[in-house]
Amino acid sequence: MSMVKIFVHIGTHKTGTTSIQKFARSNEEKLKMKGFFYPGYSILGKKEHYGHHHIAHALAMQKNNRIDAKTAECFFEKVIKIGEKYDYVFLSAEPFYRHFYGQKTVAQKSNTYWEAREKYIMSLKQCFADHVNKVEIIITIRRQSDFAMSLYKESVKATRYSKTFLDFLDEHWYYFEYFQQIKLWEKIFGKVKLLIFEDLINSGKLVENFFKSLDLDVTGLPIPKIKNESLCPDFFEFKKQINKTAISENQLKTIRHFLEQRNYFWISNYNVNTKELVVESDDLNKFQEKFIVENQRLLEEYFGNRTKLFPDRKYLKNQEYQGLDESRKLGIFVDYLNYLN
Numbered sequence: 306m307s308m309v310k311i312f313v314h315i316g317t318h319k320t321g322t323t324s325i326q327k328f329a330r331s332n333e334e335k336l337k338m339k340g341f342f343y344p345g346y347s348i349l350g351k352k353e354h355y356g357h358h359h360i361a362h363a364l365a366m367q368k369n370n371r372i373d374a375k376t377a378e379c380f381f382e383k384v385i386k387i388g389e390k391y392d393y394v395f396l397s398a399e400p401f402y403r404h405f406y407g408q409k410t411v412a413q414k415s416n417t418y419w420e421a422r423e424k425y426i427m428s429l430k431q432c433f434a435d436h437v438n439k440v441e442i443i444i445t446i447r448r449q450s451d452f453a454m455s456l457y458k459e460s461v462k463a464t465r466y467s468k469t470f471l472d473f474l475d476e477h478w479y480y481f482e483y484f485q486q487i488k489l490w491e492k493i494f495g496k497v498k499l500l501i502f503e504d505l506i507n508s509g510k511l512v513e514n515f516f517k518s519l520d521l522d523v524t525g526l527p528i529p530k531i532k533n534e535s536l537c538p539d540f541f542e543f544k545k546q547i548n549k550t551a552i553s554e555n556q557l558k559t560i561r562h563f564l565e566q567r568n569y570f571w572i573s574n575y576n577v578n579t580k581e582l583v584v585e586s587d588d589l590n591k592f593q594e595k596f597i598v599e600n601q602r603l604l605e606e607y608f609g610n611r612t613k614l615f616p617d618r619k620y621l622k623n624q625e626y627q628g629l630d631e632s633r634k635l636g637i638f639v640d641y642l643n644y645l646n
Contacts, residue, residue, distance in 0.1 A: 316399030340392035361400035447502035
C-alpha cells in the first residue's frame, strides 16, 4: 500500500470542524481499516487532541503552545512515514485558515497581512517536503454574513470580547475574504477543494456528507454528539456585558461554563427565540452585499454546475433581538448564584 493523498482540512471556522474532527478521532482505528489515517499526538508521545490545532499554532510560533516548531516538524515527518501504510492521510485544524506571521497589528494592514499570510502557508508547505504533490487542501465556506455573526457570537462566548459587531468586522476582515484566501492557497499548493457548508448540513448529515466528498463512506460509524451551541440571545448579551468588567479569568471561565450548561434550560423555560439576530439586520445585509462580485467569481471558477453560491437570505428588522431587560438580567444572576451553591 502506498499513500495516494494527504488531505489538509483547514476550516473555515464555524463550518462543523469540531464535529468532523471528533468523529475522526473517535473512529481512528476503524478509519485505518478503510485505509484512512487520522494521526494523533500520540505518535509524538504527547497527550491526544481531537484535531491538529497545536500543530497549526506551532507554525505561527504561537507562545504558550504545548507543541513547539521543532516538535511540529517531527510530527509531519512521522505522519508521512506512518502514512505510507495507508491510502490517505487526513489532517484537520481550522487555525490553518486564520494564522499568519507577525503581531496582531499586521491584520489591520491589508498588504502586510497578505505577505505574513503567505509566509505562514509556505511554512506549512515545507513541512511536507517531497510529498507536497500529494497534498490536497480542503476549505469549507459558508455565507459570509452568517459566518461573521456566528464567529462574533463565539468570540463573545469564549473570550473577553465586548466590542460591537462592526468593530469585529473591521478587526477580522481577512476571515471573510474567501476569494483572496483561496487564491493564496492555490498559489502555494495548487488547486484546492471547495465545499459549501449549507450543502453539507442538508439532510442533517454534515459528517457523512463531508467524508463522502472525499470518497469515503462512513455509514454506520458512530458520530459523537457535539455540544458547542451558540448562547441564546439573553445569555449572549449577559456575557458581553460581563466581558466589559474587570473580573478574573477564572471567574469569567466559571460564568461561561454556567451559561453553557444552563443555555437549554433558559431557552425552554423562558420562551427564548434562538433565531433572533443579536446584531442589526441592516449591518448583516450591507456586509453580505460587499461580496456579490467576489462570490460570483467563486461560483464561476469553482461551481460551474450551480446557479448560486449560497442560498438567498434577507435579514429583517423584526428578527432583531430587543435586548436584555433588568428582570431577565436579575433572573440570570439569581440562577448563577444558585449554580455556585
